Amino acid sequence: MTKRIALLGCTGSIGQQTLDVISCHPEKFQITSIAASRISDTLKQQVATYKPKRVGIGGQTEEPFEVSGYEPRPDVVYGNEGLVQLALDPEVDIVVVATSGQHGFAPTLAALKAGKQVALANKEVLVMAGELVTEQAHKSGIQLRPIDSEHSAIWQSLSGEGLANEHGEENWSQANDKVRRLILTASGGPFRSFTKEQMANVTVEQAMKHPNWNMGPKITIDSATLFNKGLEVIEAHWLFGLPYDKVDVVVHSQSIIHSMVEFVDGSVKAQLGTPDMRLPIQYALGYPERLANDYPRLDFTKLRELNFELPDTERFPALRLAYEAGRRGGTYPTVLAAADEEAVRLFHERKITYLGIADLVERTLDAHNPVAHPTLEDIAEADRWARHFASNFSSRGSAASIG
Template sequence: MKKISILGSTGSIGTQTLDVIRKNPEKFEVVAISANSSVNLLLEQIKEFKPKYVAVYNESSAEKLKSMIPNNINIEVLSGMEGLEKISSLDEIDVLLTAIVGMIGLKPTLAAIRCGKTIALANKETLVTAGKLVMSEAKKYNVDILPVDSEHSAIFQSLNGENYKNIDKIILTASGGPFRGKTKDELLNVTKNEALKHPNWSMGRKISIDSSTLMNKGLEVIEAKWLFDVDYKDIDVVVHPQSIIHSMVQFNDSSIIAQLGCPDMRLPIQYALTYPDRILNDFERLDFTKFSTFTFEKPDLETFPCLKLAFDCLKMGGTYCAVLNAANEVLVNEFLEDKIGFYDIPYYIEKALEAHESIEDPTLDEILSVDKWARDFVIKSIN
């Protein structure tokens, strides 16, 4: 039985992870869960899964949760970054599934790696901001980083048994989001509610906005570079609106191997938790007779400049990717609060990148400092 700690158990990936565990109680034990402030859902999860630890990042919410937990439940309530780091590095856990949103996942992930825990990674910002550092630590401590994103899981599965040196190209697929086929003029005044309506996937608010701008795909390009040790020139993005082919690998002999399946995040979650095994589930099976056509398009970089910005940051190296990520996190939040427009997101990201003095081969403290600088810069710029 694998013992699991989940960072971000109340979000979209976290709740779907618990659904996988719920269906396989003989295979998994939930040792610890966490959230930012969603104490009501946390309490429900505590009652059902009976973890030994719960971490609430928001300290006042942690105190509130303590007062809500019945006396007959024995659980340790932790708070802040220290709480997240503790549940990530517990002696008794085998796997840390990191589904927390944003830069906040970096330090707990590093803590888990340094304690030799297997990482099931859904928090793409960890590798976007500190890919070189994280992968170096994983190698040092002989830790497996298993991708949970559907695209990276597809690549990982396509590379099973293959020599990474034979990779010619990684082909990341994108649904195109809710605005595929739209022009820039048509998107000037779109609202957050329009941007949140993803055509194929059920996702959280932040990742849904990232999907609408194609920044999500840009972050995935950066993540793929570190996960699979490839040059940015060897990563392509292709729009595949049906979301059935989740990504592909082209090899040096011109062969292409792809992973296909119905769009259901529980599949890559389950694969990361059970790797290297596969187990039976009741997920929808792909019926090819229902799909008469698979279509593919080039991404429109003029209408969706965030994807180009991500490639530019990879090319420039240093701490540009950390700036990209931090600026984007702030701007997506501002857009969700109706304080800025859709195209203010790439506009202010580009301004932050232009103002940044990059650091080559940064330390963790330097990455955290750059992250703070970028957030402060964007807030000052939009105000």
């Protein structure tokens, strides 16, 4: 049976790779709806190529959207309400949430309430609203399908361990009794071997050169600071229902092992593959099937070594900050994510230094007055406050003074 897909965030890196996966399996998947934050040539080309029935413009007012080349013309919806409409479409089977930031909250919750399957690539949905989202997923009997390569690797490693629910889908709420720890792997980014003194002079151009992965600008900088790995720790906590002392990180520079699970008997299962985001995307869309493809294969005869080391949280304090924010809970993870996004923007604009990213986030966390069990309104307010604080704090000094 063909699975009908609503793709929210179609023009970003994950969105475009999702469309690539769908193109490889036209007999398995069909694009019903696509959405982007704004009108662009990329969006117009995607609409002309995939001919969706509905198009969402998430971040703009109702600017006319013109596309030629096929009939009937797609329905066009706007704003967060439009994204929710796409998520609730009765003709959609799977909602792929590849938007960024708060734009993913409402459609994710709406899809879960409607009992739809959600494939999640938006980190902020679980980092900021993990309690609300996982509670709704549990009520609806839906298991979120992660698209991050690390969480997909854990999902695949847990498969076959007797955690399936009555519908045959993995039920990770029982994992705590069987799992000793989750081990998220991190590439270490381009500055893995840099001293703190060398990091003080890192440029935007250097930070944008990830050694293994081809990703968007925000996630590439986050990988360089290890903020990305910290956000993934919080995601893993919510996805798999395990406490933070059961979620570890190791630096694995080759990015061949995407993550591991150590079980209570000492056995370790790992998922290996080339650094290609199409693999976890395809697994999330095609589950429980494994679909054939012609993507590059892992050649073990060319692997000379697989290295592992503990992350250095003195040189990379972002990982420490993420664990602290996650353990504190409430609105602290929201502030972590929002302040990091603001800090990365300021770094791109050369207004703070590379080291200033983590420093600015820590100052914002220290100034925060948290809400213990936040509503979506509380999360939105914490997000707004964190961005305002971080931006104003940085503007009070020079770029060199932060970091």
